[in-house]
Amino acid sequence: MRRLLPLGAAALVMASAAQAQTTPGKYGVGAHIGYTSFDKGTGLANAPFFGVDGAYQTPWNPLKKIGLGNTDFSIGFMFAASRPLTRDDQFPVVALDYGDTTFLYTVAQRITLLQSGVTAGAGLHATDKIRIYAFGGVGAYTMFLDTRQNLKNQSFNHQMELLGGGVDYALSQSIGVRFELRAAIFSGYDRNRLDPTVGYARDQRIRDELPPPDPASVRPWNPQMSIVFQYVPSRSGGTEGNRQ
Amino acid sequence: MNGRSINRLTAVGAAVALALVGACQEDNLNGPAKIVGDPLLDITLSFPGNAVFPSGSFAITAAASRDSLTVTLANLAPLPAGRVYQVLLSDSSTVDSAGTNNVVPFVGRLIRTTRAKRPVNRDSAVAITTIDTTAAATSLTAADTNQTFVLLGTNASLGATIANYSHVMVIVTTNLVGAGTLDRTTRRGFLFGRFRDAKGTPARADDTFAGGALTFGSFAINALTRLPFVQSGTLLQGAFRGREVRMTMRGLVRPPEGWRYAAWLLDDRTGRQIRLGDLVSPVPADRSLEDADVETTSDETSVGILSAQVRGFADSVAGGPIEFDDFTRVALLIEPKGGTAPQSIASSALVIGGSVPSSVATRHPSAGKLFGVVNSGIGNFKNTAIYLTGVGQIYPLLVTTSDSTGAFKIRSINVGTYTLNAVPKDSTVAKFTGPVTIGKNAADPTVGDSIFVTINIP
Numbered sequence: 062m063r064r065l066l067p068l069g070a071a072a073l074v075m076a077s078a079a080q081a082q083t084t085p086g087k088y089g090v091g092a093h094i095g096y097t098s099f100d101k102g103t104g105l106a107n108a109p110f111f112g113v114d115g116a117y118q119t120p121w122n123p124l125k126k127i128g129l130g131n132t133d134f135s136i137g138f139m140f141a142a143s144r145p146l147t148r149d150d151q152f153p154v155v156a157l158d159y160g161d162t163t164f165l166y167t168v169a170q171r172i173t174l175l176q177s178g179v180t181a182g183a184g185l186h187a188t189d190k191i192r193i194y195a196f197g198g199v200g201a202y203t204m205f206l207d208t209r210q211n212l213k214n215q216s217f218n219h220q221m222e223l224l225g226g227g228v229d230y231a232l233s234q235s236i237g238v239r240f241e242l243r244a245a246i247f248s249g250y251d252r253n254r255l256d257p258t259v260g261y262a263r264d265q266r267i268r269d270e271l272p273p274p275d276p277a278s279v280r281p282w283n284p285q286m287s288i289v290f291q292y293v294p295s296r297s298g299g300t301e302g303n304r305q
Numbered sequence: 306m307n308g309r310s311i312n313r314l315t316a317v318g319a320a321v322a323l324a325l326v327g328a329c330q331e332d333n334l335n336g337p338a339k340i341v342g343d344p345l346l347d348i349t350l351s352f353p354g355n356a357v358f359p360s361g362s363f364a365i366t367a368a369a370s371r372d373s374l375t376v377t378l379a380n381l382a383p384l385p386a387g388r389v390y391q392v393l394l395s396d397s398s399t400v401d402s403a404g405t406n407n408v409v410p411f412v413g414r415l416i417r418t419t420r421a422k423r424p425v426n427r428d429s430a431v432a433i434t435t436i437d438t439t440a441a442a443t444s445l446t447a448a449d450t451n452q453t454f455v456l457l458g459t460n461a462s463l464g465a466t467i468a469n470y471s472h473v474m475v476i477v478t479t480n481l482v483g484a485g486t487l488d489r490t491t492r493r494g495f496l497f498g499r500f501r502d503a504k505g506t507p508a509r510a511d512d513t514f515a516g517g518a519l520t521f522g523s524f525a526i527n528a529l530t531r532l533p534f535v536q537s538g539t540l541l542q543g544a545f546r547g548r549e550v551r552m553t554m555r556g557l558v559r560p561p562e563g564w565r566y567a568a569w570l571l572d573d574r575t576g577r578q579i580r581l582g583d584l585v586s587p588v589p590a591d592r593s594l595e596d597a598d599v600e601t602t603s604d605e606t607s608v609g610i611l612s613a614q615v616r617g618f619a620d621s622v623a624g625g626p627i628e629f630d631d632f633t634r635v636a637l638l639i640e641p642k643g644g645t646a647p648q649s650i651a652s653s654a655l656v657i658g659g660s661v662p663s664s665v666a667t668r669h670p671s672a673g674k675l676f677g678v679v680n681s682g683i684g685n686f687k688n689t690a691i692y693l694t695g696v697g698q699i700y701p702l703l704v705t706t707s708d709s710t711g712a713f714k715i716r717s718i719n720v721g722t723y724t725l726n727a728v729p730k731d732s733t734v735a736k737f738t739g740p741v742t743i744g745k746n747a748a749d750p751t752v753g754d755s756i757f758v759t760i761n762i763p
Contacts, residue, residue, distance in 0.1 A: 161662050163345035166338045269588035
């Protein structure tokens with residue numbers, strides 16, 4: 062029992078510190094390490110991503126105005142970068158002719174995908190340490206194609222919408238870990254732009270070498286799962302955890 | 306653990322996780338490319354110059370009665386089981402007369418000439434011509450390019466007035482066709498010719514009669530609907546690929562009515578022939594184009610087949626499994642369709658063909674040897690002519706003669722199965738016929754085997 066008392070006291074301290082992470086007027090930043098499960102119609106293979114986000118807890122909280130206490134409201138930004146491969150079985154097969162022998166190749170390319178946007182979110186404090194939150198946002202995605210395979214610098218960007226949510230677990234007043242799931246919705250998506258092959262090299266003979274590609278998506282929903290390491294600095298230069 | 310330690314541990318954990326995820330990217334910077342499947346061993350396809358298409362002629366008697374017509378047919382292709390050739394007469398001038406039969410079967414005396422050849426010895430051969438006659442023949446039941454058919458029909462044999470008809474045509478059918486009608490636009494038959502010109506008038510007084518050559522292609526009463534057959538095709542491509550051979554082409558002319566395209570593998574060394582299968586529409590449909598002579602689908606125009614392919618599989622082909630290097634040529638040809646079973650002998654009506662590429666052919670074992678001895682009950686075994694033909698073939702491939710002891714040898718013989726024939730001296734026919742197979746050497750499968758055979762002639 063004596064051992065449990067200090068642990069209980071420490072938990073109370075951390076709980077109160079965790080609640081301090083979402084104090085109105087504060088801001089926090091998070092580092093994402095995640096994985097994108099691309100819509101099959103994008104022609105992209107699933108890939109890890111890295112990202113950052115930031116959120117400002119606004120003093121104004123519309124949820125409280127409708128009677129939901131123990132909630133918070135924030136606005137913020139997000140940025141993510143990944144280097145997914147295109148799925149080689151979604152694009153034409155290339156034939157390379159060596160005299161009387163022809164080899165067929167599938168060709169992929171590694172692209173650079175950047176996502177950025179602004180978000181607005183709301184959180185519900187389930188316990189003193191656990192916060193459940195949801196957010197939505199809008200931004201843009203940019204794809205940089207492989208320069209060597211396309212023989213030129215080529216990129217394109219379109220609008221992106223975000224919908225997501227997660228669970229925030231506070232380790233201290235300044236540090237937290239979030240488990241986040243969000244959908245990155247790509248508008249104006251054109252899978253054909255990712256085709257790294259050129260017309261004259263495409264095989265015309267063995268057209269059934271690969272099964273038919275998945276139906277193309279023009280507005281794919283791409284789930285992204287991530288672990289977020291969150292940091293909430295204090296206004297005095299140190300962390301509030303340091304001052305406990 | 307205080308707050309500072311937690312902060313540090315969290316930062317270190319994040320950095321380690323970043324490094325681990327970053328290490329997962331291992332592909333080449335110039336982009337990943339993967340070989341898929343077996344390489345394509347290309348076949349150079351072209352229009353064979355040695356194609357032999359059905360041909361024929363017709364002659365109508367010069368007598369004013371115009372009561373007899375002679376039709377000569379040659380180079381008819383082998384028929385599938387259950388099908389026959391039939392000659393019909395049709396009249397274009399009465400096509401629009403309701404209730405009038407404008408088609409009548411041609412019945413007459415048939416003279417069939419069959420040519421064969423067998424060697425006497427290594428330096429000379431004898432040509433054998435067999436002529437047989439059938440009275441009141443209604444159809445031709447078997448044919449090959451070594452046969453010529455002459456049909457002589459009269460008003461009496463037909464039970465109709467030949468001069469009332471204008472065209473002669475040859476069809477492939479299962480059941481013999483009786484008197485009937487043929488409308489203007491329906492394509493019918495594969496050989497046709499006109500022996501009466503009605504001059505576009507209903508009056509018979511101005512009609513003219515003439516003989517001529519038959520045209521190979523689909524007949525129709527409307528001249529613009531007729532479709533003479535020619536070798537055709539563009540974007541010809543073919544390749545062996547693993548256990549599959551595939552050819553693709555565009556712009557083939559529709560086969561004559563009653564005919565179809567088919568692909569065959571042919572071995573000029575042994576005479577072996579394997580039917581790969583029908584022409585099919587492009588993947589992924591892979592629909593048989595056996596009825597491309599008459600059907601109306603999106604794969605065809607009124608005169609041609611837009612795009613097509615041949616797919617043959619070494620393991621599932623009839624008569625297989627086979628090895629592609631056992632053959633020297635691949636051919637797309639036309640042959641009569643229908644029946645209960647496809648032909649066992651390839652038609653000579655070749656449309657597109659090509660040699661098996663060296664990348665495949667060089668897998669074939671080198672030649673073996675054949676030794677043997679002739680035993681004869683009458684002791685007359687010297688100078689026996691020994692010759693080999695392909696299975697089901699009539700023309701000799703290899704010839705030798707036995708020496709004074711009855712022994713014979715063929716020093717170089719390709720791996721394969723043959724029919725061995727022996728014709729004793731002073732005989733005109735083979736007294737021994739049997740199969741012989743030259744296999745691969747058991748110790749070294751890259752060379753053919755050496756075998757010894759004993760021929761017993763009673």
